[in-house]
Amino acid sequence: MADVTITVDGKKITAPAGTLLIEVCKTAGIEIPAFCYYPGLSLQAACRMCVVRQEKVPKLQTACTTQIAEGQVFFTDTPEVVQARKATLQLLLGNHPLDCPVCDAGGECELQDMTFKYGAADSFYAEPKNHREEQKWSPVVYFDRPRCILCYRCVRVCGEGMDVFALAVENRGSSSIIVPNVPAQLAPDNLAQLDCEQCGMCIDICPVGALTSGTYRYKTRPWEMNHVATVCTHCGDGCKTTLGVRSTSDGSQIVRGDNRDKSGINGDFLCNKGRYAFDFANNSERITQPLVRQPNGELKPVSWEEALTYVGTKFAELLNTHGGRSFGVIGGNRLTNEEAYLLQKFARSVLHTNNIDHHRTADYAAFAQSLAGTAGRGASLRDTLIAKAVLLVGGDPTNQNPATAWNLRSNVRHNGARLYIANITEIKLRRQARAFLHVAEYGYGALAEYLAGDDSTSSSVTPDSAALASFRDALRSEESLLILIGNELRGAELKRLIDFGLTIPGAKFALLADYANSRGAADMGLLPDLLPGYTHIGPIDTADPASRIALEYHSPTSPGLDLLEIFDAATVGNLSALYVAGANPVARYDVDPATLKNTFIVVQDMFLTETAVLADVVLPAANLYEKSGCVSNSYGDLQQVKKAADRAGVRSDFEMIVRIADKMGADVRKLVPFGPGSNSEGISADMGQTRGAESGEADRHAVWLTANNLEPRLSPFDPSAMLDEIQRLVPGYKLLRLQLLSGNDQHLSPAAVPIRDDAGLVQISNRRDLVLPANDTLFTSGSLTRYSASLNDLQQNQLRQPIIQIDNKTVVD
């Protein structure tokens, strides 16, 4: 739309014609209050707070529905407007309980703020307020009915935003009330409740304290918390989440997760896991002391010094006697990039082995290699919000990548994006799809071939050949296409699909994974046959820049054992040591514990998982909310992880790796290029004491120094030292430091360096089991699930829901 100029309070403002006045004013710094207006949701004009005076118009106009046109003149702050707003507040407060001192929203309540501004303090009603009892709608959603001001934000975000429609208005007039979708008569305990995705968006969006969080309510006052914006640890979308943190006797504890910082890649969105499932950190089963297995077979708490010395000595001894080839190293999907990078560098340069892998939840090796030699083909999560056409093959974003699903829904709703879905199950997102193709089981490979032009595979994709043909025709007519791929597509079939996509000039790709840093783990080289940035392992050629990493590492020039082979080696007695950082491969890959009885096992974890209970040494680890660094989401969007919580006794994986290397007698300065200037000579390693930091506290000091605009004097425990090297060595990680430290996301797209000997893909389809999608639902998150009380409650709650079947044939009257 063409720009027009309007006058607001005497100020000339230019903006595109048709823009809502409330948005125009916001941009110009003129505040217009509103309860019901919420950007991106349908307009209501119900709260009447945004009224303004428009010249030559008899009645006050609502700024939230006024589309601007050339020459309009508005007044937003006249006595008449102020009185209208004040009167509306007086009417609201008539029935609204003034229990702000005990209200969860006290201090962050829009009604409170507006009352403060407009001074609607007079109370002239003698009659009692309408009281209604509070209701518990789910383990995480409570509704305090008298506080509700009926702005309908919750109803809209649930329906329009989430496509769940679990909330609605019942009754009318002053009896109007928000109700959940399971009425009392149908609920197990005769109390109305919610059968929904439990995302908690309704709580976030509630301007007052009517909808409150079951995990947070009455625990604290908002001003008693520090608010730290970091990245959610759960799925591969990598939503920015704001953690409310409060000091406790043994550190600082997260008491709330929400999304008050809307600047992240997730915009307004946060799902139930990001909002509630931080509570695993407070689980009573958490280990906070290093454990070492005694001769009698018991795990006994020991000091950090003792445990680390034991691990270092034992690793050095086994390295001497059995060599690096007898070591296996397994990293995790929730390590930061710095930690993952450090872990593989430690394996390759200190343990001299390529026997390193992780639980691959998506085949990023095949993904990167399929895109080898291309540029700009990686999609950002932000693209899902603006792409004109999207193809989703496999996956179920609603359950596994909820922010992706939110963005796709928003894109269809706001921009009319064309969404094409091919899936073996009728996933919920099909409701937004222009075309949904029901693919036969194991049919994705055939689909990829059919799309690429091989008509012979048609019957293996679906019996409905006409639907298939029109699906392909529709895709071919798209000039640009965002192709999102579920992680069940691996190896050759993944490559075939990407090959088809590459024939569309504007196509971009993303492979959807399960955890916060599944992508980063692969990017950072937690792979036996690829170095960081999917760099090929092979003979060193000093003239080839691709050999730079191997040259610096002095790492073995032949690929190592992958995760399955590591356990195979244990079975035949060839695995002397297993080092696991933040993973539970024994449960994930169903490893027989007996095969590991002669292997020295070190596990870094928060809990005694199936893997940790087998360990000789268990080192209590900090989780992603307790450390700093960065992670890369499924799309390759890099974001900063900020330390929010703290727990006495635990250490970050980063620190543990460095200290083990130190105890092994390795040159720590070669492992972590810390100190002023990287890799310069003559600076002695002091393990961080130069800046007065206690061992293990370096990380927190770095945060403090950064916050105070001081340059951190790098210690070997400061991950930013590692980031320098990642930036320097890892292809595709030419990141913008300022962007990262500002808390902004940036899209990186590491595509593999073309393979020199043209040997094809490193991972091929006969190794399917190696890539094992976690298939998490909205209420699970791998091994963390069982330690999260909120996820357990939600699972139980889901099981209790009545199954309501509506038979269309009988619903006639």
Add this chain to the structure above:
Amino acid sequence: MPRLVSHPDEVIVLKRRFGQGAAKIDRYIALDGYAAAQKAIAQGKDAMPGWIIDTMKASGLRGRGGAGFPTGMKWSFVPKTSAKPKYVLVNGDESEPGTCKDHMLFREDPHAVIEGTIIAGLAIGAKTGFIYLRGEYRTLLNIMEHAVADAYARGFLGKNIFGSGLGFDIITQTGAGAYEVGEESALMESLEGKRGVPRIRPPFPAVVGLYGGPTIINNAETIANVPHILLMGGEAYCQLGSERNGGTRLFSISGHVERPGVYELPMGYPLRKAIYEVAGGILGGKELKAVVPGGASCPVLRADEIDIGLDFDQLAKCGSMLGSGGIVVLDETVSIVEFALRTIKFYQHESCGWCIPCREGTDWIKKTLTRVYEGGGAKKDIETVQYVAENMMGRTFCPFGDAAAMPTLGFVKKFRKEFEDYIEGKKAGTPLMTEEHILVGAGH
């Protein structure tokens, strides 16, 4: 059930077939029924829409629902071509207290509504019309449904109406008993099966209406006028009324009069004559105290304010409204405090609750007036009621808020002394409400 009444001063247009069994299609046809639709079709496909709209414009007919918007102009706003189907929606959700004119139309002359709907459809190029009846009008729905079925049987509705090659369908629908649904955009929501709350405008229904298609929404009385206008000619109809207020109008006169009922009077007819001559004067020869001139939402007139003509403009000038033509006459025995409470109870009960000023405002006025009525009032309560009502005016999402605030303001401003006396224990009039009325509220 309203009785059939008549008076020599009446100018009969709409009531022409009342009391003559015109609900039966043969009788309706014998009384010139469906002649107007055929006259329109006889103009030829191309000339027909323009001819109908021009005739309607010439008639000066203004919407009978209360807002008084010129009908011909409304129809001319509908775009000639539209990707989505166009619709005619007849608003028969007659719910304004004191108004029962559409009731008479549906009962006595249902085919006139059907024929008017067909003509409106022909004018704008719609293929479907909806006749929406108030939820409580169950018996009238039966009559309407019979009439529609008869019209189909005669080929007046269906794929080829009157052999013209044009198709037109009529669907009848009822509400579930909500005053708010009489507001045209809430009516569309209700018809679509949604909650009966109004829509944001623009877009206006003529552009984006029912199911997203261009829609004209007319009051049942407006629509029933259409065949008559086409038969008698626009100018002839116009001359029956006063300046800028063409034609006649059905007035539902109720309350303390000798002969209550629905009278058809020319627009501009003197209110005093309507009360004292047409309706036979005050019941039992008592003194007149006040008149609500156009349905419950119209500000009350004192006995000394009734020398005024009944049209949109004259009533607007004296601070009230012609509304839906429901004249409620109150004699000296009426307690205005009680009457004000009854009125606001209705609006409090019927408020859809969508926007804050109406939802909360009607509730607080009701609560405060209830306490005053029960004897617990203080003088500042009058201020409170007035303050709340003044702050509802012009601030609500739809006209409902004004409809609730205006009569309240009228009562407390024009009869302030009576409120003050009441609070001091000097009660005027004879309270009629029982305790049950107070608890449950009027209108249940």
